[in-house]
Amino acid sequence: MVTEILKKALSEALSSMGVEPPVDIHLERPARREHGDWSSSVALATAKNAGKNPRELGTALVEYLDANRPEYVLGVAVAGPGFVNFTLDDSWLHHVLAEVASAGVDKFARLDTGGGQAINVEFISANPNKPLHAGHARGACYGDSVARLLDRVGYEVTREFYLNDRGVQMNLFAESLAARKRGEEPPEGGYQGAYITEWAAEMPDDADPLEWGYARALASHKETLSRVGIEFDVWFSERSMVASGVIDETLAELAEKEVSFVDDGATWLRSTDYGDDKDRVLVKSDGELTYLAPDIAYHRDKFSRFPKLINIFGADHHGYVVRMKAAMQALGHDPEDLEIRITQLVDLERGGETVRMSGRAGDFVSFDDIIDEVGPDVTRLMYLMQSVDTRQTIDLDAVSNQAADNPVFYVQYANARIHSAIRNAAEKGHPRKPLADVDLSVLVHERELELLRAISTLPETVEHAANERSPHTIAGWSRDLAAAFHGFYHDCYVVGDDVSAELTQARLWLLEATLIALAVCFDLLGVSAPESM
RNA sequence: GCCUCCGUAGCUCAGUUGGAUAGAGCAGGGAACUUCUAAUUCCAAGGUCGCAGGUUCAAUUCCUGCCGGAGGCGCCA
Incomplete structure (x- = not known):
């Protein structure tokens, strides 16, 4: 690569004048064509340590490089405060073309910075009791694309979806399905969405509402995701941890390490020792687990399988970051190995009017609705065009009607x-x-x-x-x-x-x-x- | 009150370990099709990078404070 040639030449030039070259010589492409093909600010960066004026150092570099022209270099000039600008023969671009053409799609822009390290990317992890909705879509497209990027730079990537398939939410879901099946209203605090009625109509009379509903929701998730090319390697069940006893194991380990304690009849995680602003309940005084206990057990399990974890959460879960990192640190993991990415919220508009994500009746804009409206490619691209750090506003009319x-x-x-x-x-x-x-x-x-x-x-x-x-x-x-x-x-x-x-x-x-x-x-x-x- | 994210052109947004004259798209103005798809291209215009300090040879970028917007702070998940 031409950049390696230029870096080497700059390094030699610095050494020749008794200046210690930096470990990584910075080369950049100038914003303006008249500044050449490649530029280095190395003279500005090293001048101070070398006890020289940046411009003078740059000039000296140029004199040396002019006398010892690296390959491809047609001209070298000092500019501004001391930039060293290289002008290259066009043949360097012809060589780029030959390299790209022979590398092909598989090898061009494929790197090995990951070195084959295994990495787990967990995203979406929506509850298996309703279709995926618009709020899940950004994290879905983002998580999958991050996984694709990591794969391209040489990581061994596993995409994982965590299923909260037990607990209060699932029971309410089952009761709501059963009620609709009987032609009744869902119970207090139950699920009101139209999909409940539709699914209840599909449900056989002898089906267990919880198991049938769980399977139905999971099938719905998979079908929606396949429309936008997303496939998970692992669907990890919360229930499986109850069955295997790893939740109890985890609680025992936390107790043993004295990072949990009992107070008011409840078991608490001493998360304030790790930067949280308050301690968190793991087991309620009535003996029920909070959501946190299985989640900690889950991440503990993931760490037993992977050295590096990435979680992608919506902005409404950002409060979770500190306590989960605290829990992992308490269990002896480096919190840096649990990387949590937050995606900011998305507002949907239609003709300038905000579309309510979920109404009183429990209806919502589903992920499928969006794919139906603009197609899978536009769906993915519109979510991926913008940094997930910024709140995004998508006007469905604009992306569908003005497709051109x-x-x-x-x-x-x-x-x-x-x-x-x-x-x-x-x-x-x-x-x-x-x-x-x-x-x-x-x-x-x-x-x-x-x-x-x-x-x-x-x-x-x-x-x-x-x-x-x-x-x-x-x-x-x-x-x-x-x-x-x-x-x-x-x-x-x-x-x-x-x-x-x-x-x-x-x-x-x-x-x-x-x-x-x-x-x-x-x-x-x-x-x-x-x-x- | 504390925490996270954001504030850049009329609008939506980029801006790569700090770098030279801060960039695109859309909207609005002006041009270009006898040949491979005009779903295109080209030109012009459009800026107090929220405000104030600090660090630096150099700050939209890093630090501190303030202002403004969004979200989160439960023995809910």
Whole structure:
């Protein structure tokens, strides 16, 4: 990689003048083209320790590098307060193209920063007593895409869904189903949604409402998730922990480590010792478990299976973060190994009017409703376009009615256009030749180079997105790539009277590299890559 | 009161370990199709990066305080 060449050259230049090079020399792509292809602020960063003026150090670096030109470097200049700017021969981009084309979708922008470490990503974990609703959708799309990113950078990823399949909520659910089955109203505090009535009608007369309802809800979850390409590796049952006794084991361990205590007839977790603002009840004075006890047992179990856990929660569960980390620390785990990501809430609007997520009758906008309305690809993309740190407002009319203005279509349209151009070239007698037989150096149009520059940034973008758990970075990048492609497509014909056969071949490979980059993005985002639209 | 997130163009949002003249989309203004999909492209316009301090050669970015918005703080889950 050219960045390695430049870093090495900078390091040598610093050493030659007696300055200790930093461990990681920072290279960046200047925002402005006149600042060259690559830039380093290393002179600014090291000047102080070297006891030199940044600009003078930068000038000295440039003199050395000018006399000892690294590969690809056409020119090197000092600018501003001491930036060292490199201008490269276009051939570096031709080499990028060759590398991308030979790597293909599987290998391009696939990294090994994870080193094969096992990692567990738990997300959604909605109660198995109702269909998934709109509130689950953001966490679902985000969690799955984070898992895809981690997989791409070399982690062994397990997607896990925790099922709260016992307790008060499940009993109320069963009673509500049974009541509807008898043609009665659900009990006090029961579930009022229309889906209860629908499911009750499906339920056989001799079915156990709890077991049947549980299975029905689970099937509903799986069906909805499969529509947007989400599959879980593990569905972990809370009940299974009661059966296996690990909840009691966990409580015993907490007691043994003296991080729990009994007061007022209840058992408490001494979470204030670990930064919580109050201690939390594990076992109520009536002997019933709080939600916390099984949850701690569950995370204890996950740690027995994985060295690293990621949980994705909605904003309404953020209070849970401190106490769960406290519990894990109390059990002897490094709280850093339990990473909890919070997704902020989503407001749905229709024509500027807020859509109520759940009404008095217990009805709500379901995840399925959204997929029905805008389709799976738009659903995923609209949730992934934006950082989960910000509250999101989605106008369903805007994303469905004005589909033409939707970024999803903009990016997918690029994919379709590429396939169209390839088909056209083949029909006009220009099947693509093997890469080795094609001269890529004929790609000199600014649009071509711009597209190649864009493609070249995908590996670092994937690495960043994975590290930051930020799929929206990929969504934004794919938009930029599509823009670079559309610009190229507009100005550069692949086949035409003014286009030589050699140039057609080189451009066909440029299309191939663009397809590869798009395919990587589509995979990470979980959307489809249409060959025509 | 405490905790989390947010505050950047008219609107929705990016902004990569702090970097050069802060970027996109949409809306609004002006252009471009005899050839591969105009679901496109190009040009112009649009900014007190909430406010005030601090650290730094350099702050939208880091720190502190304040203002504003959202959410959470139960022997509910």
